[in-house]
Amino acid sequence: MGNSSFWDDLNSSCSNAGNSCYLENSMRFNFTLQEQAADFYIVLPVIYSVICAVGLTGNTAVIYVVLKAPKMKTVTNMFILNLAIADDLFTLVLPMNIAEHLLRYWPFGEILCKVILSIDHYNIFSSIYFLTVMSIDRYLVVLATVRSKRMPHRTYRAARIVSLCIWMLVTIIVLPFIIFANVYTDDLEIKSCGLNFPKPERFWFKASRIYTLILGFAIPVSTICILYTMMLYKLRNMHLNSNARALDKAKKKVTIMVFIVLAVFLFCWTPFHLATIVALTTDLPQTSMVIGISYFITSLSYANSCLNPFLYAFLDDSFRKSFRKLLECRTS
Template identity: 75%
Template sequence: MENISLNFFSNLSRRSEWLNGSMPQIIPNFYLALPIIYSIICAVGLTGNTAVIYVILKAPKMKSVTNIFILNLAIADELFTLVLPINIVDYLLLQWPFGEFMCKLIISIDEYNTFSSLYFLTVMSIDRYLVVVATVESKKLSYRTYRAAKIVSLCIWIFVTIIILPFVIFAKIHKEHGRLQCLFVFPNPESLWWQMSRIYTLIMGFAIPVSTICILYTMMLYKLRKMRLNTNAKALDKAKKKVTFMVVVILAVCLFCWTPYHLSTVVALTTDIPQTPAVLGISLFITSLSYANSCLNPFLYAFLDDSFRKSFRKLLECRSS
């Protein structure tokens, strides 16, 4: 079997760079620092996403179409942070001790996190675009309901499940350098399957949703510039622009965290990079950045959404009283 798992730039999973048994000797500082970094991401992510889920589910004023998508985004991040301790144990032991079922489960959750973030942001962008169009044309969106948002969210989960099925199939336990590893075992020719899997991830997990989002926001900004609202509509327009701004910032942070990871795919497909300490360090930083996205979104809601802060404070006051 090709030793595909040892080079971050030539593997599909974000867990791949943990699998090199010689890593502690190559970059011991990273080996010691990463569990601490991932533990912080886990603690902050669990706290923040739990707060978002709790507020949206409990606060009556948070029952909105936009917030149902934010809720699903928080659930995806929460699932990932819940299993991050298992990945940390795998990293520290330099082998997989949990069996093949857990291997498939953990990789499934990791891939859910990789794909679902941008697809829920895509749906949020479509929603923002429809709201802007309705505002410009003075129309009501009768189909834009809380129930419809739930159905769309369910469809996104089903769609992402279908996308990640190949990864679940190829995720297996394999013995490398005398250690059991949870990784992707491709059939022959392995190099071709690996290239296809990278291209598949790049297109389905990044190119399609990001290009869709960019097109929608370009059209939306164009329509907003052409808007001429009467006095009564200006307050409503201001509120809608504020929500749009929040979605744009969440998207920008998501792209900041995920773009380097997906750019590594382009590097892997076009360049043969030696596995030097510097390359390993960059790969670990890129992975940490993609992980960090799972704990950043709750803080964006807290800083950008007044209704979220007010609802959170009100719920805390009710519990304390």
């Protein structure tokens, strides 16, 4: 696992796989190519700082409200809580990514390198898996409503157990990235934090991208699409059946909120995964436009971590009321 040979081979991969060097993980970029895009180099820390400040404030507020407000302890809010925790962890370590961009080397050592890369990948996988669980929950709620049945096992405690299982599953999925995360020194003696694969490095690099694409996007998104297709079918039949009971207002609002949160997630992350496919299957020239697009795609995926709190505040009346009530209690 020589560092120089790894980067020699990775740079060769970048010439053959286009902007894959920017998507090697969702935080690391090739510094040689950064020199070709000085404007992006200056703008990126500003963008990341805004995402960090807004995301950290918003997600911390979500965590505080869900944990403190008694009326917020619902099954859906348990999954929202875990989404906010994943986003909060990511935005919490984003300043180190900003520092790496500004300093143009990794100054924090190997342990923090593993921590940062693991949190980065936790964010990729945990968000989509919790959204998948939320979609499954919405489907079961709709199904139970159509059949006019109760759901005695759908409890806050059960949601906590499911959430714990999701974190354990994501830990297993992320484990290979934690193992390969390492601080390496390139030919210019510049320290960087990234995935240091064994030989043949190019094969492992592509395998890691396919692994992320399948487990972090293709399987969960396909599952979600199937669930929502079935859900819409059930709702359509329920509308046509005069004996069926319509979803009550509260359940419909929650279903719409989950759908919008999912749609925003796909809007932010689909370009990232599509770019991975393009990078691994085509030979893109390393032009300023390609570099700029890859930076924009990565920034868009980061931005998802600060958007969800605004969606909850805009779509969920109980969240707004609980937040205002807690603020009044704190100031009184």
